[in-house]
Every structure is written in structure tokens, then in C-alpha cells.
Amino acid sequence: MKAPNLHLNLLHASERQSSSPVRLRVMLPILAALACVGCLVWWGVLTGQLMLVKAQVETIKQDIAAKQSEHGGILGQMNTARDIQAEVDQLTMYANARRTYGEFFANLASNVPPGVALMELEIPEPPAQSLLPPGAKPGPKVKPLLGPTNTVDVVKLRILGRTLKNEPVETLMKSLEDPSFTNTLVIAKDVPPDRASPRIRSFKQDTSPAAQGAQLLIFDVEYLCTERRFEK
Amino acid sequence: MKLQLTKTKTIEIDFSRLGGGRRTPSDVTGVVLNGGDARGCPAVRLVHKKNGWNVLAAGFVPAPVDPLPETWDAANKSHVAWSLPVEFQAPSAALAVLSPNMFTRQTTPDALTADLVQTAPKASSGAPPPRKLGVRRLEKKPAAEKTAEGAAEKGQELDVKPGVPAQANGVRFVMQPLAENPFVIQAGLPEYQIQWLAHLLPEGRRPTACSVQTLPSALLASLCEQPAFNAAGGSAFAIFVMRTTVYLAGYKEGKLLLFRSCPGVAGWEMLREGVKLRLGLEDEMVDEILDDALIDPRSAMEPFVRPILQQLEISLDYLVSRHNLRIDKVFIMGLPSGARYWSQMAEESLRMPLIAPSVFDGLVLSPKNKELAELTPSKSQAFLAALGAARAAMEGQA
Numbered sequence: 001m002k003a004p005n006l007h008l009n010l011l012h013a014s015e016r017q018s019s020s021p022v023r024l025r026v027m028l029p030i031l032a033a034l035a036c037v038g039c040l041v042w043w044g045v046l047t048g049q050l051m052l053v054k055a056q057v058e059t060i061k062q063d064i065a066a067k068q069s070e071h072g073g074i075l076g077q078m079n080t081a082r083d084i085q086a087e088v089d090q091l092t093m094y095a096n097a098r099r100t101y102g103e104f105f106a107n108l109a110s111n112v113p114p115g116v117a118l119m120e121l122e123i124p125e126p127p128a129q130s131l132l133p134p135g136a137k138p139g140p141k142v143k144p145l146l147g148p149t150n151t152v153d154v155v156k157l158r159i160l161g162r163t164l165k166n167e168p169v170e171t172l173m174k175s176l177e178d179p180s181f182t183n184t185l186v187i188a189k190d191v192p193p194d195r196a197s198p199r200i201r202s203f204k205q206d207t208s209p210a211a212q213g214a215q216l217l218i219f220d221v222e223y224l225c226t227e228r229r230f231e232k
Numbered sequence: 233m234k235l236q237l238t239k240t241k242t243i244e245i246d247f248s249r250l251g252g253g254r255r256t257p258s259d260v261t262g263v264v265l266n267g268g269d270a271r272g273c274p275a276v277r278l279v280h281k282k283n284g285w286n287v288l289a290a291g292f293v294p295a296p297v298d299p300l301p302e303t304w305d306a307a308n309k310s311h312v313a314w315s316l317p318v319e320f321q322a323p324s325a326a327l328a329v330l331s332p333n334m335f336t337r338q339t340t341p342d343a344l345t346a347d348l349v350q351t352a353p354k355a356s357s358g359a360p361p362p363r364k365l366g367v368r369r370l371e372k373k374p375a376a377e378k379t380a381e382g383a384a385e386k387g388q389e390l391d392v393k394p395g396v397p398a399q400a401n402g403v404r405f406v407m408q409p410l411a412e413n414p415f416v417i418q419a420g421l422p423e424y425q426i427q428w429l430a431h432l433l434p435e436g437r438r439p440t441a442c443s444v445q446t447l448p449s450a451l452l453a454s455l456c457e458q459p460a461f462n463a464a465g466g467s468a469f470a471i472f473v474m475r476t477t478v479y480l481a482g483y484k485e486g487k488l489l490l491f492r493s494c495p496g497v498a499g500w501e502m503l504r505e506g507v508k509l510r511l512g513l514e515d516e517m518v519d520e521i522l523d524d525a526l527i528d529p530r531s532a533m534e535p536f537v538r539p540i541l542q543q544l545e546i547s548l549d550y551l552v553s554r555h556n557l558r559i560d561k562v563f564i565m566g567l568p569s570g571a572r573y574w575s576q577m578a579e580e581s582l583r584m585p586l587i588a589p590s591v592f593d594g595l596v597l598s599p600k601n602k603e604l605a606e607l608t609p610s611k612s613q614a615f616l617a618a619l620g621a622a623r624a625a626m627e628g629q630a
Contacts, residue, residue: 005456006488007624008336008406008419008449010397010426016442017435019323 090146093230099155104184111175115168119218120160123225126153153228157185159221162206169219173198176223186224197224257324261316261439262622263293264328264447265429266300268475274615275320278595278622285457285623286596289319290604290615296432300331300425307424313434319601324442326625327429328450328617329421336419336448338410338491341392344418399423411487412555419449443625447617448472448479451565452488454620457594460561460587462486468561469551471544471586472616475501478540480547484557490550494543500567503536507570522570523610530573537577545582563587566616571609591616 018024105121112118129151131144163169176198177187188197199222206216263275272292279286296314301307316325339347392398394416397406405420421429421444429444451472455461461468466486472479476499482490504518510532513521521527544562551557564574564586571588579585590609597604 005624005627006408006417006449006452007395007443007627008408008417008445009395009443009625010404010406010419010421010446011430011441011444012397015427015430017430017433017440019436019438019440021436023436 087146089232090149092232093149094147096232097153097228097230099184099225099228101184104181107180108176111172111178113168113171113175115165116161116163116172118159118161120158122158122160124156124158126155126228148230151230153230155225155228157223157225158201159219159223161219162216163219164214164216166203166217169203169221173221184225186226188224198222257322257442257626259322260324260326260442260622260625261320261322262326262328262450262618262620262625263316263320264330264450264617264621265296266330267447267617268330269614271614274618275316276615276618276622277320277322278619278626279322280626281596284596285594286598287592287601287604287619288598289601290592290607290612290618291317291319292614293317293320300329301428302333304424307428311428311432313437314432315434315437316439321438323438323440324625325433325439326443326445326450326621327432327441328445328447328621329425329429330447331421331425333422333425334420334446335405336417336446336491336493338415338417340414341416342414344407344416410491411484411489417449417452417488417491419446421446443621445621445624447474448477448491448493450617450621450624451479452481452491452620453624454565454591454616455483455563456486456623458563458589459594460589461563462594464561467557467559468563469544469548469559470563470565471540473500473540473564473566474617475499478543480543482547482551482557482559484551484555489555489557490547492543492547494540497539497543498536500570503533503570506536507532519569519610522573525572528573529570530577533570533573533577537574538581541578541581544578548582560584561587563589565591566613567610568613569610591619 101123108121129148131147132138132142133145136142161169175181176185186197188195193199201220201222203217203219206218258280259277260279261275261277263273265273267273269292273295274290275293276290277288279288293316297312298309301309392407394408395406397404399405402423403420404423404426405418407416407418409416426444430441433440451474455468455470461483467484468482470481470483472481478494478497478499480490480492480494481488504522507513507522507529508515508518511521511527511529521529548559548562551559562578562584564571565588567574567588571586575586575588588609590607591612592604592607592615
């Protein structure tokens with residue numbers, strides 16, 4: 001049997017002292033001071049890092065401000081270059097779309113048979129092209145495009161002349177099928193009549209006053225020329 | 233800390249239970265102060281381990297340079313720090329004090345109140361003097377002490393919690409209920425002596441005081457680990473024969489039931505003196521004669537022992553009549569010599585032998601300390617109060 005203990009202790013709990021060599025009343029201020037110093041060092045490190053970052057930000061801001069004007073100039077130059085390049089491209093497209101007929105006419109003059117008088121050679125004007133940007137509506141503020149891009153124009157050649165009979169005209173049309181002309185003219189016979197080239201628009205009696213007394217005929221033949229492409 | 237939520241509802245928070253409270257020490261040195269032993273202050277270092285209670289050291293340590301103060305002025309004077317030898321440097325020390333101003337008594341709360349009211353006019357003489365420069369400041373009175381003092385002055389019943397020190401009329405006291413209601417055991421010392429004792433062992437050095445007890449109250453815990461006491465189921469009687477006084481204590485199932493000091497009897501010092509004069513012995517021979525069977529010293533002891541045995545008989549009769557408690561084991565503790573003759577005289581008059589065990593029975597003695605093994609049961613009695621003080625201070629380790 002374990003007897004219960006009887007302890008008549010006259011000492012208050014608050015009067016008991018620590019036997020530890022390092023007393024709590026000494027340790028607490030030291031620990032508190034160390035904690036304060038630690039906090040100060042930590043705060044100092046943070047402040048230093050903040051100041052460093054702020055200085056870097058200021059430097060970067062000044063650098064950006066210094067380069068802002070240069071950047072604007074570069075952007076302007078890039079815009080100018082882009083505009084110029086667009087113009088050059090457009091001019092290149094125009095140049096590529098250009099069709100020359102000098103050689104054709106020189107060859108034609110030497111191949112016109114006797115009995116045929118050419119009255120008119122006409123390349124009809126193509127319909128006006130829309131130079132509005134895609135999706136834009138016409139208005140005063142809308143800047144038109146420099147020219148058509150990636151479009152294809154159908155070019156036709158109309159030959160009008162007089163003759164006494166039909167053989168010289170046939171000879172002329174035969175001679176125009178020569179390879180020296182086919183780089184300019186398109187010969188397409190086995191196609192529907194509206195897309196055929198050449199296509200005889202008319203061949204009739206000349207009723208003009210200048211032709212009175214002579215049995216003259218007027219012919220009107222239309223040829224398709226090679227397409228005019230606006231592309232680089 | 234008390235928090236008043238409403239007019240009628242109050243909650244109390246005990247911060248000491250939230251991990252901030254002090255733990256019960258498991259390594260304590262018990263020391264007897266002012267015991268009057270020329271060899272020094274008896275000290276015992278007691279440690280509670282898994283294998284039980286271990287006595288690491290027992291011996292006499294040099295007494296403090298300054299004597300126990302008798303006045304506030306003496307207590308306020310700076311004193312020389314007291315340090316114990318290495319083997320007694322446990323973390324905590326339990327001081328058992330023998331003071332002419334102390335008291336340890338069995339009483340009732342009503343008697344205690346009446347006693348304090350009677351002594352109230354003397355309060356001014358026990359008050360601390362004004363503080364002087366260069367004098368260590370003594371601590372202020374806790375609120376509980378003021379309450380007790382005020383209640384005593386008004387003649388009201390004291391509201392003193394068991395085990396919690398209170399103060400009245402310059403005396404600090406503590407009480408614990410006994411097994412028999414409404415009796416309590418009360419012990420007290422002058423406030424200035426307790427504050428002096430609290431600072432006697434300097435802070436920051438081993439040991440520091442964790443307990444201050446009166447010497448009689450320290451004796452009461454010394455029986456706790458006795459195998460014979462535990463074998464009797466804790467129902468036994470004990471005669472504590474000290475240097476100048478004799479105390480009687482009755483236990484019922486390990487709980488203290490009765491405590492009193494024998495009136496009109498002297499302690500073993502007077503008995504030795506009487507034997508010495510009656511038999512014409514030298515001082516060094518007295519203990520040998522009392523422990524020897526060659527010469528029967530009972531005739532010389534009779535005048536001293538007989539009144540104590542009569543008091544023992546009265547006490548045993550009281551336990552039988554009042555509590556129907558028949559005691560068949562009576563311990564005699566504290567005697568440095570002659571226990572055998574005490575037992576023979578008790579057997580003759582009461583038909584009841586006295587048991588005089590070694591103080592360290594039931595405890596594990598440290599094999600490293602060879603002096604412990606040399607302690608005879610008679611010699612070990614010098615450490616009775618020191619062991620009791622240490623055992624009592626380790627109250628949570630039972």
C-alpha cells in the first residue's frame with residue numbers, strides 16, 4: 001500500500017527560484033534583444049534589397065525614356081519603309097502587269113495582205129477597279145489603296161477594216177495565228193462562241209458615203225489578249 | 233485568474249495547468265536547518281527513478297554562516313549565500329526548519345480563527361520594518377494572505393485553501409485536512425523567516441529552495457516508504473523522538489489521523505543526559521551503553537520514557553474509542569540509540585513492542601556512495617527529518 005503524501009509547504013510557488021545558472025530574468029532580455037537585432041538585420045536586408053530594386057527600376061525607367069524617342073523614330077522609319085515597300089510592290093505589280101504591243105503592231109504591218117485596209121485597232125478600256133481596303137466603306141477618311149493587287153484583267157483587241165472580199169480577211173486571221181502573234185493574242189477555237197478567240201463580231205456592206213460606188217465590205221474581228229495580272 | 237462574465241457567472245482559469253506550472257521535482261535534497269546537531273545540518277538527496285526511490289547521498293552539511301533570524305531587521309540584513317557540497321547539489325532543496333517561533337498542530341478551522349483573532353493585536357509587532365537602503369527587499373504579501381489576515385481581524389471564518397500558504401499576524405501558515413473531519417493539521421513560521429529561507433540558497437546555483445516545512449511536518453512523510461508501514465495497510469502509530477520534543481502521529485490507511493506533541497516530556501537529548509548522570513558515563517559512552525545489552529539502562533530511562541508511553545496509551549485508546557481503529561504496529565523513529573529498551577518497556581506496559589526500522593528501509597541506496605551502506609539503523613535516524621522533507625516535496629511522485 002502506498003501512503004498518500006502530506007506536504008505542508010510554506011513556500012509560495014512564486015517564491016521558488018530557478019537553480020539554472022542562466023536565469024530566466026537574464027535570458028529573457030537577451031533573447032528579446034537578440035530577436036530585436038535579428039528583426040533589425042532582417043529589416044535592413046529587406047530595405048537594402050528594396051533600395052537596390054528601386055535603383056534598378058529607376059535606371060531601367062531612364063533607359064526606357066532615353067530609348068523612347070529613338071524607338072519612335074525607328075517606328076516612323078519602319079512605317080515609312082513599309083509604305084515605300086508597299087509602293088514599290090505596287091509599282092512592281094504594275095510593271096509586271098504592263099503589256100507591250102509594239103512588236104505586235106510591227107509584225108502586223110508586215111502581215112496585212114493586199115485588199116485589206118485596217119481602219120481601227122482598239123484595246124477597250126477595262127472597267128474601273130475598286131481601290132477601297134477590304135471591308136471598308138467609301139468615305140473621306142478612308143485612305144485608298146495604292147493600286148489593285150492580285151487582280152486579273154481581261155484584255156481584248158478589236159480590229160476593224162475594209163475589204164473587197166472575204167479571202168484577204170481570212171488570210172489576215174490565218175497569219176495572226178502565227179507564233180509571232182500568239183504571245184500577245186490568244187487563239188481559242190473549240191470553245192463556246194462567247195469565249196472564242198478570234199470572234200467575228202460583224203462582216204457587212206460598207207454604207208458610208210466614202211464607199212459609194214465601190215463594193216466595200218467592213219469587218220470587225222475581236223481577239224482575246226493574254227491576261228493582265230497585278231502580281232509580283 | 234478570475235473573469236466575471238455576468239453578475240452571477242464567473243469563470244476561473246488556472247494558468248498553472250496550461251503548461252506554465254512548475255513540475256513536481258524528482259531530484260530533491262532534504263536539509264534540516266537549525267536542528268541543533270553539532271555535526272552540521274542533516275541532508276539527504278532523494279531521487280525518484282523507475283526502480284523506486286533512490287538515496288544518492290546522506291550526510292551532514294555545514295550549517296549556514298548566518299543563524300536563523302529572529303526579527304525582521306535580522307532577516308533584512310544581507311547574508312552569506314549558502315551552498316551545499318557537490319553530492320547534495322540537486323536541482324531543488326526541501327528545507328525542514330526547527331525554529332522556536334514555529335508551530336505544527338492539529339486543530340479545527342474554528343479554533344484557528346479564534347486563535348488568530350486573539351493574536352491580532354500583536355500584528356503590529358510582527359509587521360515588516362520600513363525598507364532601508366542597501367537592504368534586500370522582501371516580497372510583498374500575496375492577496376490570499378491579506379484576505380486571511382483581514383478575516384482574522386474581523387473574526388470571520390478563514391477561507392484558506394488546503395495546501396496553499398496564507399498569512400495572518402505576520403505568520404505564514406498552511407494547513408491540510410486530516411482523515412478525521414473537521415480536524416486539520418496546521419504548520420506555520422514567521423513570515424520573515426520564510427522569506428529569509430527562500431533566499432538562503434542563491435538563485436542560479438544548485439539547489440534552490442522548493443519547499444520550506446516545519447521540522448515536525450517534515451517527519452510525517454518519512455514513514456511513507458517504510459515496508460512495515462505499508463504492510464500494515466498504512467494503519468500504524470509513530471513516535472517521533474526528537475532532540476527536545478516528542479511527537480505522536482496516528483495513521484489510518486496511510487492518511488494522518490492524529491498528530492500531537494507530547495506535553496511535559498523531553499526529547500532524547502535529555503534522556504541521554506539523564507542516563508549519563510545516573511550511570512556515571514562519559515558522553516561518548518552513552519550511545520554505546522544504550523545500544524548494548526551488557527548494562528540495563530531502563531531504570532535510568534524510566535522517568536523519561538514512562539510519560540511518553542502513557543501518552544501513547546492515551547492516544548491508542550482514543551483511536552479505538554473514537555475511530556474503532558485498533559493499532560498493532562507502533563514505530564519509534566528518530567532515536568539515535570536505545571530503541572531496544574524503549575521497545576522492552578512498551579511491551580512490559582502496553583504489551584506492544586515498538587518497531588525501530590532504519591530510516592532508509594524500502595529505499596534504494598546508491599551503490600556509488602559507500603557511506604550509505606555503513607549507516608546503521610540508529611545512525612540513520614539523524615536523517616529522518618531530512619528524508620521526510622525531501623519525500624514530502626516530491627508529493628507528485630508517490
